[in-house]
Amino acid sequence: MSFRETAAAYPVSAPPALSPAEVFAQVRDREESLSRLLMAFVCSGLFFMLFPGTFLGVWNLLQISGRESVASISPAWLQAHGHAQVFGWVGSFILGIGFYSIPKLRGGARGSFGGAWLCWVLWTVGAAMRWAANVYSWQWRVLLPLSASLELIAFLIFFRAVSGHRAQESGKQRLEPWIWVVVSASTGLFLVLLTNLVGCFNVALRGSTPAFTHVFDQRYLALLAWGFLVPFVWGFSAKWMAVFLGLKTPRTKFLIAALATNWIGLAIALFGLVFAGGFLLILGTGLAIAAIRVFEPAINEPKTRGVHTSFPVFIRMAYVWLVVAGVLGVAASRWDTSGGIWGASRHALTVGFVSIMILSVGQRVLPAFAGMRILWSTQLMFLAGFLLTLGCATRVVCEVLAYQGYATWAWRVLPVSALTELSALTLFAINMMGTFILQPTHSVKEPMVARIAEAAWYPKSEWTTALPRNKL
Numbered sequence: 001m002s003f004r005e006t007a008a009a010y011p012v013s014a015p016p017a018l019s020p021a022e023v024f025a026q027v028r029d030r031e032e033s034l035s036r037l038l039m040a041f042v043c044s045g046l047f048f049m050l051f052p053g054t055f056l057g058v059w060n061l062l063q064i065s066g067r068e069s070v071a072s073i074s075p076a077w078l079q080a081h082g083h084a085q086v087f088g089w090v091g092s093f094i095l096g097i098g099f100y101s102i103p104k105l106r107g108g109a110r111g112s113f114g115g116a117w118l119c120w121v122l123w124t125v126g127a128a129m130r131w132a133a134n135v136y137s138w139q140w141r142v143l144l145p146l147s148a149s150l151e152l153i154a155f156l157i158f159f160r161a162v163s164g165h166r167a168q169e170s171g172k173q174r175l176e177p178w179i180w181v182v183v184s185a186s187t188g189l190f191l192v193l194l195t196n197l198v199g200c201f202n203v204a205l206r207g208s209t210p211a212f213t214h215v216f217d218q219r220y221l222a223l224l225a226w227g228f229l230v231p232f233v234w235g236f237s238a239k240w241m242a243v244f245l246g247l248k249t250p251r252t253k254f255l256i257a258a259l260a261t262n263w264i265g266l267a268i269a270l271f272g273l274v275f276a277g278g279f280l281l282i283l284g285t286g287l288a289i290a291a292i293r294v295f296e297p298a299i300n301e302p303k304t305r306g307v308h309t310s311f312p313v314f315i316r317m318a319y320v321w322l323v324v325a326g327v328l329g330v331a332a333s334r335w336d337t338s339g340g341i342w343g344a345s346r347h348a349l350t351v352g353f354v355s356i357m358i359l360s361v362g363q364r365v366l367p368a369f370a371g372m373r374i375l376w377s378t379q380l381m382f383l384a385g386f387l388l389t390l391g392c393a394t395r396v397v398c399e400v401l402a403y404q405g406y407a408t409w410a411w412r413v414l415p416v417s418a419l420t421e422l423s424a425l426t427l428f429a430i431n432m433m434g435t436f437i438l439q440p441t442h443s444v445k446e447p448m449v450a451r452i453a454e455a456a457w458y459p460k461s462e463w464t465t466a467l468p469r470n471k472l
């Protein structure tokens with residue numbers, strides 16, 4: 001972090017009132033509080049990923065493979081799995097990292113953490129309640145709308161905190177393009193949560209089981225995937241990939257074009273023109289890849305210190321999976337007769353793109369965010385990424401072959417793919433917990449904090465000019 005970024009990240013109010021030692025203590029306290037909050041979101045996310053998410057997903061797939069049909073499995077169970085993965089796991093990670101990155105929270109008073117903790121409680125309880133209602137069918141007419149309301153309120157608390165992060169607060173005149181992409185993804189998440197709430201009320205009032213109807217669910221999943229998950233990853237890629245992979249800075253116009261194309265494609269698909277919409281989604285993906293320069297040669301050394309050296313390969317592979325997901329989506333709109341091509345497209349996106357990205361970037365940044373720790377094992381990181389890629393590839397290929405009735409042997413391979421993915425995600429969870437429990441923390445370095453403390457004595461507008469050059 002440059003001095004300017006560091007100082008912007010730790011705004012200190014009423015400069016002359018505090019001595020450098022007091023500023024140091026204040027900064028360290030806030031950093032520790034932020035790390036605790038982040039670890040709460042990450043730990044609950046890992047729990048959802050492993051138990052309500054992956055174990056149920058594996059169980060569902062074993063049942064489907066045993067009966068050689070997806071139709072015989074309760075849709076409520078399939079949806080419980082999907083919800084736990086996307087909201088319980090991915091959503092918790094996004095909220096946790098989002099709160100951690102808000103300068104306002106760093107600069108705010110102690111009480112400003114209250115909202116963030118309330119968000120964590122509501123989000124976690126909401127996601128757990130939804131899973132229990134879907135799986136056990138207990139009081140689901142009440143619990144379904146209640147869980148969707150809790151999740152929406154949690155998001156609104158988060159959004160209120162994030163929207164306080166204005167351009168001036170980050171020391172810039174205008175918001176950077178990647179922030180627009182993240183804002184668009186947050187809008188997508190808001191729409192998904194709203195749709196989820198409407199769907200839950202509808203099911204509670206008129207349904208006979210705690211599951212969305214098939215047609216509603218398909219549209220809801222498209223919005224969730226292309227309106228929320230995909231733009232979020234693009235936004236963070238636009239911000240970080242140039243640094244992590246040593247690439248040139250992103251092409252702004254391509255990024256905006258990618259976003260616009262993606263939203264138009266999604267809207268067309270939601271209105272029923274799935275084939276045409278699918279083509280636009282692929283085009284949007286191509287534009288995003290060109291914008292972020294994912295496959296262009298690096299101009300600087302990739303930042304792989306503390307992680308496995310294969311890190312850049314997995315990031316690029318995630319984008320290959322996104323293209324595969326888009327192509328399979330278009331193919332599904334023409335040839336799917338069993339849900340198999342749709343399912344393969346969905347998992348190419350959720351496992352191949354999103355999960356591989358989380359395994360890679362998560363293990364790169366989360367140890368540092370959680371008290372400046374170092375990743376427990378880079379070998380485990382590689383093994384998890386490798387197994388997840390292997391499991392996902394096997395799953396995607398065999399799901400199409402088996403469900404569509406092209407090859408009966410594929411039914412016997414599907415359980416193996418599920419167990420391979422399960423092993424990968426378990427290793428990821430072990431590595432993260434090993435990092436949190438076994439690795440020592442290194443609090444914010446004193447020289448850096450001393451410089452922040454010094455900066456506190458100058459008005460914010462003079463941070464770049466008031467200090468002698470050799471101190472910057």
Ligand code: HEM
Binds near residue numbers: 054070090351354355
């Ligand atoms: C061990 C890994 C996983 C297994 C075995 C698994 C299994 C399944 C199965 C059997 C289905 C039912 C539809 C179909 O047959 O395709 C399904 C649906 C789904 N999965 Fe997974 N899955 C896994 C990982 C994930 C991950 C990591 C995510 C998200 C990050 C995810 C998100 C979803 C979603 C959104 C659905 C659709 C649910 C619905 O119908 O509403 N899955 N999964």
